Amino acid sequence: MTPAAIETFFATLKAANPHPQTELEFSSVFELLAAVLLSAQATDVGVNKATRRLFVVANTPQKILDLGIEGLEQHIKTIGLYRSKAKHLMQTCQMLVELHGGQVPRTREALEALPGVGRKTANVVLNVAFGEPTMAVDTHLFRLGNRTGLAPGKTPLEVEHKLLKRIPPAYMVDAHHWLILHGRYVCQSRKPLCWQCGVAAVCGFTLKTPAPPG
DNA sequence: ATCCCGAGGG
DNA sequence: CCCTCTGGAT
Incomplete structure (x- = not known):
């Protein structure tokens, strides 16, 4: 072209x-990160169904940790790849709490160091949350x-x-x-x-x- | 290269 | 039935 x-x-x-705008539903940077992590090989419609259930109960890293792996799996079971996503999101929440004060980091390196977060997910967060091109x-x-x-x-x-x-x-x-x-x-x-x-x-x-x- | 893996559409 | 959906880890 x-x-x-x-x-x-x-x-x-x-x-x-x-x-x-993105059609993923979120009301904080953390919710955005979680939603994008869950969206791999899944439709926005399907992800939104699950995150509506999830975020009412747990919308911070610590609250997701408190759910436990099986509790988290129950909330996102309708999304494909839900077991690995639950494991990765749980590990990511652990890192956010232990290394980033419960906040979502703003650099590509720190984002891609999170389990379940690769280049594509990091790019979405950098773009949507932090306005980067x-x-x-x-x-x-x-x-x-x-x-x-x-x-x-x-x-x-x-x-x-x-x-x-x-x-x-x-x-x-x-x-x-x-x-x-x-x-x-x-x-x-x-x-x-x-x-x-x-x-x-x-x-x-x-x-x-x-x-x-x- | 392969695995993960449910929901919706054709 | 088959294909696709805002991929990432091993």
């Missing part, structure tokens, strides 16, 4: 949604980067670097959410809705036979 096309791409997404490459960004030609790459890290290089700085902070929402609702994995896509004109991928909405 040419620089001009990229400009049009994001200007179009911005016009349709000036202030994009990071690019968290999840399944949607990876697919769109390659499908549209915006940032082709064989690995998420390669796509991330290309996105950071190619997206105009003015769009960088919100780009992550524009791409995720576009991927979720329009440029879907199985069923890209090209006939109702606002950026199809500058996209390298176009469905040959656009299926009618019916």
Whole structure:
């Protein structure tokens, strides 16, 4: 995709949604971290169901520790990968209490040192909680980067670097959410809705036979 | 490279 | 049935 096309791409997404946000529900930085940790290979809808149950009972690291591993598992059992997530969240809460005064750290290194927190999760927290222009490459960004030609790459890290290089700085902070929402609702994995896509004109991928909405 | 792993959609 | 969902650890 040419620089001009990229400009049009994001200007179009911005016009349709000036202030994009995550659809994960949270009311503190810790809740955000916990929700993102739980969101691996799971839908926001599913995560929100579980965190609504969980955060009423435990919305701080210490309160989650007090639940115990089995108590925590019960609250998040409806999410995929729930056993490893419960274990990791518990270990992360332990570290937050012991090393960070119960607060969520603000640096990439400290975030990625937390069990269950990798580069993608750290990027989301840095972006959403601390306003940094990071690019968290999840399944949607990876697919769109390659499908549209915006940032082709064989690995998420390669796509991330290309996105950071190619997206105009003015769009960088919100780009992550524009791409995720576009991927979720329009440029879907199985069923890209090209006939109702606002950026199809500058996209390298176009469905040959656009299926009618019916 | 493989494992983890429930819910929802097609 | 199969695929996908804001991945990370081993």
